[in-house]
Amino acid sequence: MEKLQERLNNEFILYPELEDLADRAVDYLSARFPVHFTGPSGVGKTSLALYVASRMNRPLTFLQGNYEMRNEDLIGGMSGYTSNKTVDNFVRSVRKQEEKLTENRVDGRLVRAVKNGHTVVYDEFTRSKPETNNLFLSVVEEGILPLYGIKDEESHIPVHPDFSIIFTSNPEEYVGTYRTQDALQDRMITIDVDTVDERTEAYILKDRTEVSDREAAFIITFMKKIRSKCMENGEVGPGLRSSIMIGSIAQKAKIEINPDNERFQKLIFDIIEFTIHRNLGYKSKEQTRNYLVREMKKLWGGN
Ligand SMILES: Nc1ncnc2c1ncn2[C@@H]1O[C@H](COP(=O)(O)OP(=O)(O)OP(=O)(O)O)[C@@H](O)[C@H]1O
Structure with missing residues (x-):
């Protein structure tokens, strides 16, 4: 701990x-x-x-x-007995034996x-x-x-x-x-606890993953766009954790952050496609993917 x-x-x-x-x-x-x-x-x-x-x-x-x-996990319970034996040998002919059993409590x-x-x-x-x-x-x-x-x-x-x-x-x-x-x-x-604003998210992302300013700005603006689209549909989009995953995996696996890069596209699909497909209700996975790539390209072009 x-x-x-x-x-x-x-x-x-x-x-x-x-x-x-x-x-x-x-x-x-x-x-x-x-x-x-x-x-x-x-x-x-x-x-x-x-x-x-x-x-x-x-x-x-x-x-x-x-x-x-259960309550027991929090407050504990009894675990077996401790026995205490006394044997009285004072008078040889009388052997007195006393056994005391005490229940042991284990604190939760x-x-x-x-x-x-x-x-x-x-x-x-x-x-x-x-x-x-x-x-x-x-x-x-x-x-x-x-x-x-x-x-x-x-x-x-x-x-x-x-x-x-x-x-x-x-x-x-x-x-x-x-x-x-x-x-x-x-x-x-x-x-x-509110969702962090864009500037803070970029700051956290850069600190946690060491992606460049441009890459951080791109990931964050893209995620923001996707989230607001989910919100229009009354759903919650992917959170800060997904942005951190994208940044750190791209960096560790040496995947160039660029929407034209197929490996990067696959990374995006693996991390957010499931949520986006469920939230935006596109008929096919293909449509969801096309939407994601389109949005990325629009933002990358404007970067
Ligand atoms: N202020 C922060 N500084 C650095 N990293 C942060 C900060 N806030 C959140 N994170 C990172 O964002 C991710 C999500 O944070 P956290 O698990 O605390 O969220 P949560 O609201 O408890 O999520 P969940 O409800 O899914 O458990 C984690 O990887 C965490 O390390």
């Missing part, structure tokens, strides 16, 4: 709007309110959450929402985070079932973590004062996600 944070700190680009957003999130978390970053895929919610978490200067616990997550990740005041990043939390997420209600509202289903003397654990939690979710994702319970939603500060 430390490596994850280290990698993020090296790669994360903080532009003024993002810095302002991060500062606010740190303030809210320090005041013990949970923060929720929401926005479409690839806008940088997870990166931002990890960056903000690193600013809290506490150990990080990273949780990834999924429908299979949330228990460790709550006990030790970690900063939790709970990524894509709406992918977990609401029953599982109910645990977080008590954590953020009452400041306790209930130990449901654990036969133990403790029924709950008090939340460490330095504990904080950042949630992320993608509201456009319907398949495999659950609606956030109003009670939980009410208790978090939800911030919409």
Whole structure:
């Protein structure tokens, strides 16, 4: 996890709007309110959450929402018994033997985070079932973590004062996600993370891939064009992640960024054709490809 944070700190680009957003999130978390970053895929919610978490200067616990997550994964459970045997040999003829069995509890990740005041990043939390997420209600509202289903003397654990939690979710994702319970939603500060503007996207792309100014401008303008076409159809186009993929693969595989280059065309098809074909509803793949090449050529010519 430390490596994850280290990698993020090296790669994360903080532009003024993002810095302002991060500062606010740190303030809210320090005041013990949970923060929720929401926005479409690839806008940088997870990166931002990890960056903000690193600013809290506490150990990080990273949780990834999924429908299979159960209370037990978060709070732990019992794992076997420890036996303690005493044999009394004081009077030879009387052999007294006593055995004591103690059930062992194994702390789940949330228990460790709550006990030790970690900063939790709970990524894509709406992918977990609401029953599982109910645990977080008590954590953020009452400041306790209930130990449901654990036969133990403790029924709950008090939340460490330095504990904080950042949630992320993608509201456009319907398949495999659950609606956030109003009670939980009410208790978090939800911030919409917007798509980065063109200048910032070019900046991130250049920093992450070392493509030239011209190439970065071309990729970004092309992606912007494609995204707005998707938006006209009420769909979300490919995000920043796709731009980074195009730039870094072209560079690593030595593919010249030029719409007349067949290898570059294939790279574009492999990365965005699937989304574009689905979003724009062309009848054949051929038409989708023709559209993509046409748009690239128009922009390249005007570059
Ligand atoms: N400020 C930034 N600086 C550098 N790289 C960034 C920044 N924001 C996002 N990225 C990069 O963009 C890509 C998408 O970011 P990230 O995974 O954080 O988005 P996301 O909104 O969480 O996406 P998803 O909802 O699909 O998980 C990643 O490769 C990430 O490293």
